[in-house]
Amino acid sequence: MADAVTELFSAPLTFNWTLSFRCNFSCSHCYSRDEQAEELPTADILRIIDILAEKQVPFINFGGGEPLIRDDLFEIADYATGKGLNVSMNSNGWLVDTAAANRLRACGFKSVGISIDSAEAALHDDFRNMPGSFDRAVAALDHLRRAGVRTTMSSVISRINYRNFRDLLDLARAHGVAQVYLHNFKCSGRGLKNREDLDLSPEEWKAFYVEALQVKQETTDLLISFDDPVISSLPGYDEKSLVSGSSCGKLSLHMRPNGDITPCGFIPLVVGNILKDDFDTLWYDSPILKKMRNKEASGKCMDCGAFEKCLGGCTARAFAVTGEFNQPDPHCWK
Amino acid sequence: MASSFDPETLGGKITQGRNRLLKKLLRNPDIVWRVEKRREAEIVKALEAGEDVSDKGSVILIISGMMHQLNLVGGKIWSLCDGQRSLGDLIEALAVEFEVERDELAEDVEGFVDDLLQRGWLKHG
Numbered sequence: 001m002a003d004a005v006t007e008l009f010s011a012p013l014t015f016n017w018t019l020s021f022r023c024n025f026s027c028s029h030c031y032s033r034d035e036q037a038e039e040l041p042t043a044d045i046l047r048i049i050d051i052l053a054e055k056q057v058p059f060i061n062f063g064g065g066e067p068l069i070r071d072d073l074f075e076i077a078d079y080a081t082g083k084g085l086n087v088s089m090n091s092n093g094w095l096v097d098t099a100a101a102n103r104l105r106a107c108g109f110k111s112v113g114i115s116i117d118s119a120e121a122a123l124h125d126d127f128r129n130m131p132g133s134f135d136r137a138v139a140a141l142d143h144l145r146r147a148g149v150r151t152t153m154s155s156v157i158s159r160i161n162y163r164n165f166r167d168l169l170d171l172a173r174a175h176g177v178a179q180v181y182l183h184n185f186k187c188s189g190r191g192l193k194n195r196e197d198l199d200l201s202p203e204e205w206k207a208f209y210v211e212a213l214q215v216k217q218e219t220t221d222l223l224i225s226f227d228d229p230v231i232s233s234l235p236g237y238d239e240k241s242l243v244s245g246s247s248c249g250k251l252s253l254h255m256r257p258n259g260d261i262t263p264c265g266f267i268p269l270v271v272g273n274i275l276k277d278d279f280d281t282l283w284y285d286s287p288i289l290k291k292m293r294n295k296e297a298s299g300k301c302m303d304c305g306a307f308e309k310c311l312g313g314c315t316a317r318a319f320a321v322t323g324e325f326n327q328p329d330p331h332c333w334k
Numbered sequence: 335m336a337s338s339f340d341p342e343t344l345g346g347k348i349t350q351g352r353n354r355l356l357k358k359l360l361r362n363p364d365i366v367w368r369v370e371k372r373r374e375a376e377i378v379k380a381l382e383a384g385e386d387v388s389d390k391g392s393v394i395l396i397i398s399g400m401m402h403q404l405n406l407v408g409g410k411i412w413s414l415c416d417g418q419r420s421l422g423d424l425i426e427a428l429a430v431e432f433e434v435e436r437d438e439l440a441e442d443v444e445g446f447v448d449d450l451l452q453r454g455w456l457k458h459g
């Protein structure tokens with residue numbers, strides 16, 4: 001089913017861009033830590049920014065790997081900002097001290113997200129295999145706020161935090177965070193390997209979302225965001241989203257360190273390469289993207305009244321677990 | 335209390351009206367927007383074929399994480415509000431492009447611009 005609204009979009013609204021798979025951490029749920037790809041020199045990255053600016057992609061979000069591992073990040077962001085792009089990133093915060101925060105501000109970052117998995121320092125450190133990482137992540141939020149950069153907090157929901165997600169919200173409040181992303185657990189990379197230990201059961205997901213949506217409704221001092229299409233199947237769910245189902249391949253694309261484009265960071269299928277292929281051809285004609293945009297109900301989705309909004313849930317998760325886009329999301333509780 | 339016939343009040347209104355026509359209009363710089371060129375081309379084609387295209391969006395605006403769409407005429411107006419043009423200039427420019435009765439056009443453009451000014455999407459530059 002194609003989305004009338006995005007059918008003829010000329011380009012994605014957001015490029016999630018992994019500049020490097022390298023990282024100073026080694027987290028249990030990381031989707032990309034075991035991946036490798038050649039990294040592009042700065043000049044090629046600036047060429048890519050020219051392409052994105054020409055295609056009028058308004059937002060780029062650097063992820064990874066740790067974006068600050070590349071010491072040309074500031075130069076890249078500065079260039080992108082100069083071209084009118086809105087730049088943000090996700091970081092583990094380890095390398096964000098006062099000086100880095102000021103530089104991030106100076107090169108025009110619209111917001112910086114810091115990943116925090118638990119409001120308990122020991123649990124966060126253990127999960128990230130990095131002693132002291134909680135304190136540095138929290139300090140990063142403070143450095144950024146003092147430098148005048150809008151901050152967000154990203155928490156991947158898993159067994160270690162789903163019962164205590166309110167503590168994460170309190171932590172965010174205490175450090176002046178504008179928005180908290182409670183990300184759904186993706187079964188990719190290490191996340192898939194460690195799935196048994198980390199992932200919730202479908203019933204637990206349902207209970208979590210019912211509670212978290214209630215908290216979101218009652219919260220006025222903090223923006224709370226989810227990125228899980230399967231939520232739309234909850235009775236009474238009426239939040240407007242720009243598209244039905246996964247937004248990947250419709251509103252956003254992901255780019256690897258070598259310029260290869262994938263629908264999202266969690267689907268390891270390459271659509272083409274931004275430096276080697278014509279972007280419009282990839283965007284409009286890629287068979288992979290077309291399949292993502294035209295999901296067909298299969299299995300239990302066929303009789304599900306929520307399919308129109310949910311479109312089978314998270315395509316990346318269905319693909320990781322079953323090898324097929326059109327299978328129902330393994331998190332689905334129906 | 336000034337009556338509605340009070341010459342001063344009336345004069346005030348006229349001056350304000352003239353000013354309104356002359357003031358330059360500027361898009362709120364915090365709003366991210368894009369002309370959807372391929373869609374625009376489709377809409378122009380549909381318009382030429384006599385279809386009603388008033389609810390078809392050709393310009394998208396992203397405001398606080400929400401997407402809004404402007405139709406062909408709205409999108410043209412939006413694109414023209416670059417801080418160099420006034421309401422009067424917009425009406426002139428659109429009169430050349432669209433075959434609509436002049437007064438009707440002026441009223442529509444003014445209403446639309448007023449709405450955007452009220453929303454804070456446009457301001458007087």
Ligand code: SF4
Nearest residue numbers: 233301304310312332
């Ligand atoms: S059955 Fe399919 S469409 Fe229905 S809620 Fe589950 S994943 Fe979504």
